[in-house]
Amino acid sequence: MTTFTKKQWIGLALGLIGLIAPFFFNIEGLSEAGHIGLGIFFLAAVFWMLEPVPIYATSVLVIFLQILLLSKEGLIFSTPTDFYNPDSYTAFIGTLASPIIILFLGGFVLADAAVKYNLDRNLTRILLKPFGDKPKYIVLGLMVVTALLSAFMSNTATTAMMMTVIIPIIARIDKSDPLRIGLALCIPFAANIGGMATPIGTPPNAVVIGTLSNQGINIPFGDWMILATPLVIIVLFLTWLLLLFMFKPSTESIQLDMSGRFNTSGNAVLLYLVFAVTVLLWVSESLHGMKSAIIALIPVVVLSVTKVITKEDIRKLPWEVLWLVAGGISLGISMKNTGLAEWIVTSIEWTSFGTITMIVAFSAVAIIMSNFLSNTVTATLLIPLAVSLATSGIAGEGFNLIIISVVIGMSASLAMVLPISTPPNAIAISTGTLETKNMAKAGFVIGVFGIALVTLYAIFYWPIMLN
Amino acid sequence: MENQIFILVVEDELEVMDALVNDLEEFETHFPIEIANSAAEAEQVVQHIIDSGSTVGLILCDHVLPGKNGVDLLIELQNENKTKDSRKVLVTGQAGLEDTVQAVNKAHLNHYIAKPWSKEALHDVVIQQLTDYVIRRKLNPLPYMSILDAGRLAESLRDNPLTDH
Incomplete structure (x- = not known):
């Protein structure tokens, strides 16, 4: 105690x-x-x-x-x-064994094995090469790689790995060069943003997908990516510009000395293969129709049968994240079935708001809340309200259930003002390279254009994709 | 004062003690420093730290002390559960081969600093030893990243990750 x-x-x-x-x-x-x-x-x-x-x-x-x-x-x-x-x-x-939880389990096993065999770091080494030695392109490269990895691994694990890459670089840069701050911020920001890209990228996505699935709406892996990836790319690009503008590098060039080679043991090669096959099957669900949660069992089964992951590795998986998501989905069940969510919704005079106002409001509330609370908790508390609003018909025709849920899910991931906003932010601040005010300023700007972009996507892009 | 990681310096010569503590000054923000002039006093200080709910992360110990010598003190602390994981460093010019062998074999001595030391070398040893301590005890490394070896602490986060939530 x-x-x-x-x-x-x-x-x-x-x-x-x-x-x-x-x-x-x-x-x-x-x-x-x-x-x-x-x-x-x-x-x-x-x-x-x-x-x-x-x-x-x-x-x-x-x-x-x-x-x-x-x-x-x-x-x-x-x-x-x-x-x-x-x-x-x-x-x-x-809910503890719902499809989205099994999908996450598959993602955890893949990510855990990738860390065990250093796949994440070796990929980083290869992928960073084309970005040369100019600071601004190195920052871009780091952000792209971080976002890509955090789409499939946890944002936090990705940040920890990328920190081991940038800490030696930061140590060599002159203390007065703002590039140090830009480097230390680009990693957690890119990790937070990249997590939005796939269903398994970060837990709030799971809450969105799990809640929608309780409404009988199935969102395939690839469909989620089609909705989210364009937003990820534009937010990532704008964040890059913002960091360059705020923390203009004075160094001419920086050397990345990332040595190392791919592990070529049988186990490691099998992991590479399983990783590639699983991801390919996930993104091509519309071609073969096999559900992503079923595909997620492939890495779980193959990697444990072949002892690529051991009992010890299984024990180290972040099981508490699965509890967190399951609890969130479970809460949604009784909010709906007891009539509670509908009661909350009908007690507010919604008709006076237009659809756009409501999208902006949900996005803003989600971003503000998740700056202080866990992203998953934010999604859990807001999505049942959105679901009731949409299903009760109170909000009117234009208020689409999927869109508003995705708005909340994405917005929950766009909160990065404070060290406590996300674990990746906490890691970045703890290196001592930057001050909270640096993070707060940049994070605030991202939050503001995040709301604007999410709203634009919700009005113009997502409706086209969903029809 | 709970859950702090202390640095304990055991040294009987006042000037040497002053010099050591001075050189360690910048660690004090994260790791409070306690001093003792003899093995007996060191035992009391350790007991006091443990009783208040904190731990000893690093012991920098002279060999020649009044009463019990430094190596015997370190062996004793190695056999105590509460100080087993504490990193143990001898700072001395006078430990003979036999004493040093004893310290390595029985006290699991982690490092040997020969007097006179340089500030840089001392810092390096303290940083690496405390980093080892934080990693081995599976403590949350974030509060220590700005002062210890951030690269190794970030690496340890990969084995023992924080999670998204």
Whole structure:
């Protein structure tokens, strides 16, 4: 047991009060199950925001509370009522093995094996070569490679690896050269941005895809990439220009001495092969029709059968991320089924807003929230509202369910103002190369043009792609 | 004062102690420094640090001390669970071959600095030893990246990654 800070005590108390309070008040227009759902939602939101317990622990707590208080096998709803048809408990625990979780598991195994056999670093070495020795192109190269890797690996693991690449470079650059700051910022920013590109790039994407799949909407791997990659490319490019403008390099050229060679052991070669095949199958789902979660089992099966990954490697996978995502998807289930989400939506006068206003509002709220909270938590708390808005028809014709969910997912990844905004930001700041104000200024500009770009894509590009 | 990583300097000559502590000044922002003039005092200081919920990350120890000598102190600390992982460095001009062999074999001595030392060499040893300590104890390396070996700490993040959330 650890000791609680004041903030954590407040979080604990507020969360528990929030859980219990709806039992004592009768809220007009909300069913009994809706009251309980509201209590659980309140507890989850407070716990995720003030973190009296770790965020992944809140997620399993949410699943457990839903089973106890809202499932058919729980304490309250053994039979359906007029207003609530309870789900079986398997619906809630099932989120832990939902297709998006299995897809992530496949991604984790690939990424873990890639780190184990140094594939990520060797790819970096090869891919950086064409960018020469001019600082501005090196920064571009670093950003492109970082974004590419973080589309398939975790943003944080990518940042850690890229830091080992740039730390020796930074050490050789004159202390007064702003290039040092630009280098230290380009990595976490590119990692945050690159994570948007594929379903497995970063957990908020999983929440979007998982929630939509509960609505019966399946987004194939390749389709996600078609929606997200053009946005990633333009944001990445603008961020590059911004960093060059803000931190103009004074050094003429820098030497990258990345020596090393590809591991050519049997295991490593098998990994390269499995990696390539899996990614190819993922992006070509529309050609062969095999679902991405099924394809994700290929690396899991092949790499464990051939002992390319061992029991120890499996134990090291970031299982708590899967809990976090599963809890988020599970919370969405009862927000919808208890009528809670619809109640929240109908209690706000939405008709006075236009579609564009709402897209801007959701994007801005998501970016602001996820600057302070976990990106996944932000997506988890906002997407059920968007889903209810779209499915209830309140928001009107132009309000597309997929688009608004993608808006929230992308916006959650575009928050990078503070060291606490994302783990990659925290790593960059801890090197001591830059100050928080450098990060805050650049991150703020990216946030602002992020909202603008997401809105433009939501109005002009995504509707075309989805039709 | 919980969860801090201390540097312990054990040295009986005041001038030498002053010089050592002066040279270590810039580490104090992250690693508070404690001093002891004898093995007996060092044991008390270590106990005090442990009791307050912190750990000893690095011990810089002279050999010739009043009472118990430095090598025996390091062996004793090596056999204590709480100080087993502490990095142990002898800073001396007077340890004979036999004592030094003892220190390597029984105290798992991590480094030997011969007096007189240069500030740069001392810094390098302290940085590398504390980096080893942070990595071996699987501590969160982020708070130490700006002062220790950032490259090695980032590398350790690859084995023991933080995760997206």
